[in-house]
Amino acid sequence: MxxxxxxxxxxxxxxGLVLFxxxxxxxxxxLRYLTSGLGESDxxxxxxxxxSNWVKTMVFFVAHLVLVIAAMLVLSNRMxxxxxxxxxxxxxxxLLMSFVLIIPLFR
Numbered sequence: 001m002x003x004x005x006x007x008x009x010x011x012x013x014x015x016g017l018v019l020f021x022x023x024x025x026x027x028x029x030x031l032r033y034l035t036s037g038l039g040e041s042d043x044x045x046x047x048x049x050x051x052s053n054w055v056k057t058m059v060f061f062v063a064h065l066v067l068v069i070a071a072m073l074v075l076s077n078r079m080x081x082x083x084x085x086x087x088x089x090x091x092x093x094x095l096l097m098s099f100v101l102i103i104p105l106f107r
Contacts, residue, residue, distance in 0.1 A: 008086055016086045024094065027067050028101050035060050035105075053106065060105055061098055068094045 008016075038056035072091045076084060 008083055012083055013086065016083075016090060020090050020093065023071065024097055024101070027064060028104075031060050031063050031067075032105060034063065057102055057105070060102065064098045064101065065095075068098070 035056050038059060068091065071094075072087060076087050079087065
């Protein structure tokens with residue numbers, strides 16, 4: 001049980017950061033492609049309503065949430081025990097990124 005309390009090394013944290021950025025980048029571009037047919041491309045037109053953009057936002061948000069939860073479940077089962085402490089930190093950061101990624105989704 002001694003290996004459970006070990007802290008991750010700086011190299012492991014750096015590898016986790018690189019994999020996190022790669023995952024979020026792939027998830028964003030994949031979900032942006034998936035939701036490209038939803039919503040209005042021109043946000044400042046007279047006939048624009050919030051409904052179509054709300055649908056696009058919710059589909060993006062729910063799909064991102066599903067991806068993040070699936071990745072967390074897979075990683076928590078496949079990673080060695082000493083690196084599992086990182087998974088929840090990256091999970092919470094990814095939940096915050098869900099809200100941040102909505103901003104460039106409409107640009």
